[in-house]
Amino acid sequence: MLKRFGLTFLLTTLGAILGLAFTIAFVWDWFTSDWVQLEASPEHIAEFLHIERDQVWVESASGILYKYNDAENCQSDCWTTVQTLPSPVWHDDPELMEVRDETCSPARPLLGADKRIEQCRVEMWANRNYVFAQRDNGDLLFWQGQVYGEWLVVELFMGLCSGAICFSAPALLFILAPEILRRLFKKEKQAIRPVFLLLVRPRTPKIISFQ
Numbered sequence: 001m002l003k004r005f006g007l008t009f010l011l012t013t014l015g016a017i018l019g020l021a022f023t024i025a026f027v028w029d030w031f032t033s034d035w036v037q038l039e040a041s042p043e044h045i046a047e048f049l050h051i052e053r054d055q056v057w058v059e060s061a062s063g064i065l066y067k068y069n070d071a072e073n074c075q076s077d078c079w080t081t082v083q084t085l086p087s088p089v090w091h092d093d094p095e096l097m098e099v100r101d102e103t104c105s106p107a108r109p110l111l112g113a114d115k116r117i118e119q120c121r122v123e124m125w126a127n128r129n130y131v132f133a134q135r136d137n138g139d140l141l142f143w144q145g146q147v148y149g150e151w152l153v154v155e156l157f158m159g160l161c162s163g164a165i166c167f168s169a170p171a172l173l174f175i176l177a178p179e180i181l182r183r184l185f186k187k188e189k190q191a192i193r194p195v196f197l198l199l200v201r202p203r204t205p206k207i208i209s210f211q
Contacts, residue, residue: 008176012168019163023156029145030108035133038071038140039078045134048117050085054144056117056132057085071132071142098122103129105147112136125149 025031043060050057054071067082068074104120104127116133127147134140 004176004179008168008171011171011175012164015167016160016164019159019161019166020156022163023159026159027147027152027155028105028108029129029147033108033143033145035108035110035141035143036071038068038142039074039076040138041066041068041140042079044138045115045140048115048132048134051117051119051130051132052086053119053121053128053130054142057082068132068140072144095124096121097124103131103145105129105145107131107143107145110135110141110143113141 041058041060043062043064043066045058046061047059048056049059049065056068056071058066058068060066065082065084067080068078069080070078098121100120100122101118102120103118104122107118107129110133112135113133114136116131119130121128121130125148127149129143129145129147131143132140133143
């Protein structure tokens with residue numbers, strides 16, 4: 001019985017961990033956003049220099065500066081030659097609180113990327129992440145994700161409980177409950193058997209002697 005309790009507890013804990021992990025991935029926007037392959041650069045990219053949301057400035061192997069415009073919507077002729085990097089932009093958006101040179105939460109995993117540049121725009125109700133990455137074969141990719149923080153604690157708690165319930169319910173039904181029922185039936189059977197024996201036990205006739 002103790003082993004069954006231990007196995008049920010282990011499965012419940014595993015479910016809670018998996019539920020929490022899936023919830024974190026959902027909060028980080030890994031399920032609703034994906035890496036998008038962009039138009040190939042005119043030359044091999046030697047270095048990422050600057051990022052501004054869905055725009056990126058790069059330096060080619062020959063030293064020419066290029067800018068990629070509107071990575072979310074542009075389909076062709078997205079590269080333009082530029083002479084210098086852009087000057088710092090002063091934003092008057094009241095919802096924009098901070099601009100960081102790295103993502104505020106991990107980007108969706110990407111294998112084989114040797115170069116990348118990141119930016120996070122911290123706004124009042126969301127953190128917006130932008131990432132450009134280049135694979136070893138020269139492919140250029142873009143990822144954009146949004147993290148909403150106002151319900152973060154509630155979402156994590158619900159994910160934790162949902163995972164625990166999803167694993168504990170089958171464990172209780174198929175591992176713990178059969179053993180409990182077996183023990184109850186065994187005790188009931190043991191309690192009924194003496195009564196049954198008394199009922200079916202043959203009585204010894206009394207011998208009456210006359211003297």
